[in-house]
Amino acid sequence: MAETAPRPSLFTPASTPKTTPAQKAQHIQYQDVTIRNWYKKINWLNTTLVVLIPLSGLYLARYTPLTRPTLLWSIAYYFLTAFGITGGYHRLWSHRCYSARLPLRLFLAFVGAGAIQGSIRWWSANHRAHHRWTDTMKDPYSVMRGLLFSHIGWMVLNNDPKVKGRTDVSDLDADWVVVWQHKNYGKCLLFTAWLFPALVAGLGWGDWWGGLVYAGIIRACFVQQATFCVNSLAHWIGEQPFDDRRSPRDHVLTALVTMGEGYHNFHHEFPSDYRNAIIWYQYDPTKWLIYAASKVRIPFLMAPLAYDLKTFRENEIEKGRLQQQQKALDRQRAKLDWGVPLAQLPVVDWDEFKTRCAEGAKLVAIAGVIHDVESFVVDHPGGKALIASAIGKDATALFNGGVYEHSNAAHNLLSTMRVGILRGGQEVEIWKTEWNRLEKDTKGVAIVRAGDQITRAGAPTVAAVAA
Numbered sequence: 001m002a003e004t005a006p007r008p009s010l011f012t013p014a015s016t017p018k019t020t021p022a023q024k025a026q027h028i029q030y031q032d033v034t035i036r037n038w039y040k041k042i043n044w045l046n047t048t049l050v051v052l053i054p055l056s057g058l059y060l061a062r063y064t065p066l067t068r069p070t071l072l073w074s075i076a077y078y079f080l081t082a083f084g085i086t087g088g089y090h091r092l093w094s095h096r097c098y099s100a101r102l103p104l105r106l107f108l109a110f111v112g113a114g115a116i117q118g119s120i121r122w123w124s125a126n127h128r129a130h131h132r133w134t135d136t137m138k139d140p141y142s143v144m145r146g147l148l149f150s151h152i153g154w155m156v157l158n159n160d161p162k163v164k165g166r167t168d169v170s171d172l173d174a175d176w177v178v179v180w181q182h183k184n185y186g187k188c189l190l191f192t193a194w195l196f197p198a199l200v201a202g203l204g205w206g207d208w209w210g211g212l213v214y215a216g217i218i219r220a221c222f223v224q225q226a227t228f229c230v231n232s233l234a235h236w237i238g239e240q241p242f243d244d245r246r247s248p249r250d251h252v253l254t255a256l257v258t259m260g261e262g263y264h265n266f267h268h269e270f271p272s273d274y275r276n277a278i279i280w281y282q283y284d285p286t287k288w289l290i291y292a293a294s295k296v297r298i299p300f301l302m303a304p305l306a307y308d309l310k311t312f313r314e315n316e317i318e319k320g321r322l323q324q325q326q327k328a329l330d331r332q333r334a335k336l337d338w339g340v341p342l343a344q345l346p347v348v349d350w351d352e353f354k355t356r357c358a359e360g361a362k363l364v365a366i367a368g369v370i371h372d373v374e375s376f377v378v379d380h381p382g383g384k385a386l387i388a389s390a391i392g393k394d395a396t397a398l399f400n401g402g403v404y405e406h407s408n409a410a411h412n413l414l415s416t417m418r419v420g421i422l423r424g425g426q427e428v429e430i431w432k433t434e435w436n437r438l439e440k441d442t443k444g445v446a447i448v449r450a451g452d453q454i455t456r457a458g459a460p461t462v463a464a465v466a467a
Contacts, residue, residue, distance in 0.1 A: 061218060091274055096272070121182040235247040260282075272310050
C-alpha cells in the first residue's frame with residue numbers, strides 16, 4: 001500500500017512551511033527528534049541484540065540458580081568467544097596479522113559468531129574503516145562523536161551509511177569460511193550464541209536453562225561490552241607512547257577487559273603486528289594464544305594451526321617511541337629559560353662595552369657573548385671580589401679553567417644573563433656559525449646539551465717551558 005500523508009496536527013502553527021522533497025530525502029540521522037520519528041532513529045535489530053536481550057537475561061537471572069559447573073562453563077565460553085573476536089575477527093581477518101589453517105579458521109568463525117557482533121565480513125569492513133578514517137566522521141565509531149557513541153551509540157542508532165568511509169574487503173570475499181558465515185550469520189548466531197552453550201550445560205549436567213541464561217545471554221553481553229571498550233575507553237584513557245596525533249591510547253585497564261586489545265596506541269601505529277603488547281609483562285593473552293597455535297601441529301599434516309606471524313621491525317618501533325619521548329622533552333624544554341637566542345642579541349663593539357661598564361653596568365664578556373651579572377655578584381659562590389674582578393673584561397679563560405672550571409649548571413645559569421654579542425670578539429663568529437648547526441627540536445628551537453653551551457671553550461693552551 002502507498003503511504004498516506006499524515007494529517008495536520010492541531011498544534012502545528014499555520015505558518016509552518018511545507019516539507020520539501022530534499023527534506024523528505026534527508027537521512028533520519030540528520031532530522032530532529034520528534035514524537036513521530038523517534039523510533040526511526042533506532043536500529044532495532046542491533047538494539048535488540050545488544051540491549052534488549054541482555055536486559056532480559058539479567059532479569060531472568062533473578063529466577064535462575066547459578067550452579068558451579070554453569071559458572072565455570074560461562075567463564076570458559078566467555079574467553080573462547082572473546083578470542084574469536086580478538087584473535088579471529090580482529091587480528092586474523094581485519095589486519096591479516098597472521099595466517100591460519102582451515103581448522104583454526106572454522107573454530108574462530110564459530111566462536112566469533114557466538115560473540116554476537118556481526119559477521120566476519122561486516123565487522124572487518126567497519127574496523128578497516130575505523131583504522132583508515134580514525135577520528136573523522138568517516139570512522140563508523142569515531143570517538144570524536146562522544147564516548148557513549150563510540151561505545152554503543154554507533155550500534156543502536158540509525159546512521160547514514162554514506163558517511164562511513166569505504167574499504168576494500170576483496171581478500172575476505174576470497175575466503176569461503178568468511179563468505180559462508182556471512183551468508184548464514186543469522187543461523188550461526190542463534191546456534192553459537194544461545195543454543196550451543198545451553199546444549200553443553202544441558203547434556204553435561206542437566207542445566208539447560210542456566211546454560212542459556214548465563215553461558216548464553218549474559219556471557220554474550222559481557223563479551224560485547226568488553227569489545228566495545230576498545231572503541232571507546234581505548235581512545236579515551238591511557239598513554240600515547242608511539243604517537244599523539246590521533247586518539248588511540250595504551251592502558252592496562254582496557255587490556256584486562258579486552259584480552260590484550262587495550263594497548264591501542266601501539267596497535268594503531270603498527271596494525272599488521274600480531275601483538276598488541278610487546279613488553280613481556282604486559283597483558284595480551286590473544287598474542288599468547290596465537291603464538292601457542294603456531295606451535296600446535298595438525299595431525300597427519302605436521303603443519304601448525306597458525307603461521308606467518310607478522311611483527312613490525314623493532315628498529316621502527318623504537319624510533320616511534322623515541323620520537324614521542326622527544327616530543328615530551330621538547331614540551332618540557334619549552335617551559336625553561338635557555339637565554340635569549342644569539343640571533344636576537346644586539347651586536348656591541350668593544351669600546352661601547354667598556355663605556356657601559358665605566359658607567360656602572362656589570363658586564364662580562366665570555367666567548368664573545370656579553371653577560372649582565374649585576375644580579376648575581378652578591379650570590380657568586382666564589383665570592384664577590386672574584387666576579388667583580390672580571391667586570392669590564394674578557395673572562396673567557398677565567399671562566400673555563402683559568403681560575404676555575406665552571407660546572408654545567410654554571411654555564412646554564414650564565415646563558416640566562418646574556419645581553420649582547422661582542423663585535424669581532426674572540427670565538428663569537430665561530431659560535432654564531434656553530435649555533436646554526438645545532439640540532440633543533442620539533443619547534444625549531446636549538447637544543448643545548450650538557451657541554452655544548454656557547455660559553456664553554458677549550459682549555460687554555462699550555463705555554464712552552466724552556467728546558
